[in-house]
Amino acid sequence: MDKPPPPKPPLLPLLCSQLSLQHRVNEVTLTSAFLSWRDVETRPKRTSGSIYGPLKAAGSHYVPVCEIISVQETEEDCPNTDVGKWQKVPHNPAESNQHAFTVSYVERTPKHRWRCSEVTLHCTDRTLCLQWVQAIREQLSLLTIRPKRLLVYINPYGGKHRGKRIYEQKVAPIFSRASISTDVIVTERANHARDHLKTEADLKKYDGLVCVGGDGMFSEIMHGLISRTQRDSGVDQDRSDETLIPCGLRIGIIPAGSTDCVCYATVGSNDPVTSALHIVVGDSQPMDVCSIHHNNTFLRYSVSLLGYGFYGDVLTDSERKRWMGPARYDISGVKTFLSHRYYEGTISFLPADENVGTPRDKLQCRAGCNICRLPTADKQVYKDKESGSDTETDGAWQVIRGKFLAINAACMSCACPRSPKGLAPSAHLADGTADLILVRKCTRFDFLRHLLRHTNKDDQFDHPFVEVYRVRQFRFTPRYEDGDSELELREAGGSGHARFFSQICREHPACTCSLAHSSWNCDGEILPHAAIQVRVHCQLIKLFARGIEEQSVFEEPYALGAM
Ligand SMILES: CCCCCCCCCCCCC/C=C/[C@@H](O)[C@H](COP(=O)(O)O)NC(=O)CCCCCCCCCCCCCCC
Ligand SMILES: Nc1ncnc2c1ncn2[C@@H]1O[C@H](COP(=O)(O)OP(=O)(O)O)[C@@H](O)[C@H]1O
Numbered sequence: 001m002d003k004p005p006p007p008k009p010p011l012l013p014l015l016c017s018q019l020s021l022q023h024r025v026n027e028v029t030l031t032s033a034f035l036s037w038r039d040v041e042t043r044p045k046r047t048s049g050s051i052y053g054p055l056k057a058a059g060s061h062y063v064p065v066c067e068i069i070s071v072q073e074t075e076e077d078c079p080n081t082d083v084g085k086w087q088k089v090p091h092n093p094a095e096s097n098q099h100a101f102t103v104s105y106v107e108r109t110p111k112h113r114w115r116c117s118e119v120t121l122h123c124t125d126r127t128l129c130l131q132w133v134q135a136i137r138e139q140l141s142l143l144t145i146r147p148k149r150l151l152v153y154i155n156p157y158g159g160k161h162r163g164k165r166i167y168e169q170k171v172a173p174i175f176s177r178a179s180i181s182t183d184v185i186v187t188e189r190a191n192h193a194r195d196h197l198k199t200e201a202d203l204k205k206y207d208g209l210v211c212v213g214g215d216g217m218f219s220e221i222m223h224g225l226i227s228r229t230q231r232d233s234g235v236d237q238d239r240s241d242e243t244l245i246p247c248g249l250r251i252g253i254i255p256a257g258s259t260d261c262v263c264y265a266t267v268g269s270n271d272p273v274t275s276a277l278h279i280v281v282g283d284s285q286p287m288d289v290c291s292i293h294h295n296n297t298f299l300r301y302s303v304s305l306l307g308y309g310f311y312g313d314v315l316t317d318s319e320r321k322r323w324m325g326p327a328r329y330d331i332s333g334v335k336t337f338l339s340h341r342y343y344e345g346t347i348s349f350l351p352a353d354e355n356v357g358t359p360r361d362k363l364q365c366r367a368g369c370n371i372c373r374l375p376t377a378d379k380q381v382y383k384d385k386e387s388g389s390d391t392e393t394d395g396a397w398q399v400i401r402g403k404f405l406a407i408n409a410a411c412m413s414c415a416c417p418r419s420p421k422g423l424a425p426s427a428h429l430a431d432g433t434a435d436l437i438l439v440r441k442c443t444r445f446d447f448l449r450h451l452l453r454h455t456n457k458d459d460q461f462d463h464p465f466v467e468v469y470r471v472r473q474f475r476f477t478p479r480y481e482d483g484d485s486e487l488e489l490r491e492a493g494g495s496g497h498a499r500f501f502s503q504i505c506r507e508h509p510a511c512t513c514s515l516a517h518s519s520w521n522c523d524g525e526i527l528p529h530a531a532i533q534v535r536v537h538c539q540l541i542k543l544f545a546r547g548i549e550e551q552s553v554f555e556e557p558y559a560l561g562a563m
């Protein structure tokens, strides 16, 4: 969403009163766009010696109505010593005005984190106080994009096993303050959430889903919702050429996993409170989803990393170390790096049209991204330059064969705390394309340089052994068919010796060797086949997010008091 417009020219005030804030008189104004308050006891001061300003009011604050979380009449419990019981009394008895209301609103803090801030305003009488509460509530009720009923799934075993606590302590209080009602399901097994969504959940009762967990848990919920939507619409997801039906319900992610890249890349942080506030204000971020098929059988959907070779091997190894929590990826990462295996195969892909940019663009996908806002038709139609045809499959496919350390595809940046710019820094959340990254066989040292660049500002694609393409579809075929280990052994010498050495190579970290197959890491799940067909579905799902906001939005807060 764009930065709200500056407060001038003023909109017609709906309500304007002099109210007291921390014992100082403030002029408080409500318009359909902003709630503002200005300390009228502070004289407007001229910014001395400044060429910019004539007069700037000190102590003015503007809160966009769309970022107000709630308003309530303020009462405080304090002990009544006479009767030894607790009673309701006005918030601050020292305040000259006995009636008050509190407005909770979103405050931006560095690193894209949002916090819930409060202002308590005191009125001379209760009628005025109630008038204010009612006027603000009326404005909030016009924000129909805000969810009222949510279905929450918690994976209690994701990440550091903190999902349940994070939800109860940090998220539930915010939902309750925003008058959002919830049904909460703590999962009891893997795929519990997926199966519940697919078959049982009464989705008509809800305005959105919430996932408390990591990328794997998000993937479960996404699978449940997409499959349910296709089934309800009579669409067969086994057919790789089907046009899938976009899902109606938005999904909110409360990060409580090991990588949390879907949350990080769509919100800008992996902070549960920030995510909860994006849900409360009713943000909406469409997202591309890849469908993956093997010989016309549907395998899975993917939104973040689809990785063969390095990331597939990291995942396979890390699954045995789940007990270590998030650190398992680092340990398996080092081990896989040292094993330095490469794989042979063929990639065919359908490049995206030029108007959606390239994987090496300096411009990144941010809130309100212009590329993601292009009309879907402009994004999806591939124009074959030579034939002038508009069809997606008309002879535009490119084919690359080779030996690869890694083949990665990402339909979003995959930014995460390990790699703040991500695996594909310029990939767009909702442009209908994925960035395909091919890392050819190279030395360990070069591969390390490439990996290290994921963690700093250098361009990780600026190596002669790395190629990147923006694609709509791709296929991968390993050099040897799935399960064809005989061929692999023949290739390596064809004897019992070969079998012996092949086994050693598998275990021997210092050996650079070729095995027939790696596995695909699909958002943290291992795919059962190496030969796959992948297609990007533009904006198939929606999240309670808005994309990463430009820095300036939170560097220039709406509180103008310091001016
Ligand atoms: C030398 C340091 C190199 C750091 C390289 C970091 C690259 C990070 C790219 C991360 C992309 C993440 C894409 C997201 C994938 C997730 O969907 C998926 C599932 O997440 P979940 O468990 O939360 O459900 N996560 C993953 O598959 C985890 C991938 C993480 C890979 C970490 C690799 C670390 C590599 C370390 C190599 C170190 C070499 C050092 C040699 C001395
Ligand atoms: N109650 C449960 N018991 C065991 N596994 C579960 C449960 N609920 C969800 N899962 C599975 O746990 C896996 C990892 O979950 P996730 O929340 O992504 O954590 P992490 O980021 O640590 O991998 C997912 O594949 C999900 O299907």
Ligand SMILES: [Ca+2]
Residues within 6 Å of the ligand: 288, 410, 411, 412, 427, 428, 429, 430, 431, 432, 433, 434
């Ligand atoms: Ca994309």
